[in-house]
Amino acid sequence: MAxxxxxxxxxxxxxxxxxxxxxxxxxxxxxxxxxxxxxxxWQRERLRYLTANPxxxxxxxxxxxxxxxxxxxxxxxxxxxKLFWNRKNWQPLCKPCHDSVKRAEELxxx
Numbered sequence: 001m002a003x004x005x006x007x008x009x010x011x012x013x014x015x016x017x018x019x020x021x022x023x024x025x026x027x028x029x030x031x032x033x034x035x036x037x038x039x040x041x042w043q044r045e046r047l048r049y050l051t052a053n054p055x056x057x058x059x060x061x062x063x064x065x066x067x068x069x070x071x072x073x074x075x076x077x078x079x080x081x082k083l084f085w086n087r088k089n090w091q092p093l094c095k096p097c098h099d100s101v102k103r104a105e106e107l108x109x110x
Contacts, residue, residue: 046071049090056094058101068092072102 020061049071059066072093077083 027045045085048094049087053092055092055099057091059094066094066097069095070098072098076106 016017047081050068056066066102070093072091073084074089074091075083077089083089
């Protein structure tokens with residue numbers, strides 16, 4: 001009986017990320033996701049907010065209907081818990097807009 005050959009994986013492994021990769025001077029340095037405020041309470045509030053605000057604000061402004069999957073902080077909170085939990089500082093975005101358009105704005109390019 002012939003044996004099957006083992007094929008090499010066809011999908012590249014994602015690069016490992018660790019807390020050490022965060023800029024050491026960042027407010028996030030050395031903190032877990034939960035320590036930064038994104039624990040169970042945030043996940044419940046995020047789901048509640050996205051249920052009430054299901055469309056990406058940026059896509060909607062361009063006439064597109066796209067599901068929001070990210071609750072973005074309009075003004076980056078940088079660890080300020082009062083700003084973090086201020087719902088007036090939240091907006092619904094799709095992941096592509098959050099990771100591109102919003103990031104460019106925060107870096108001064110948008």
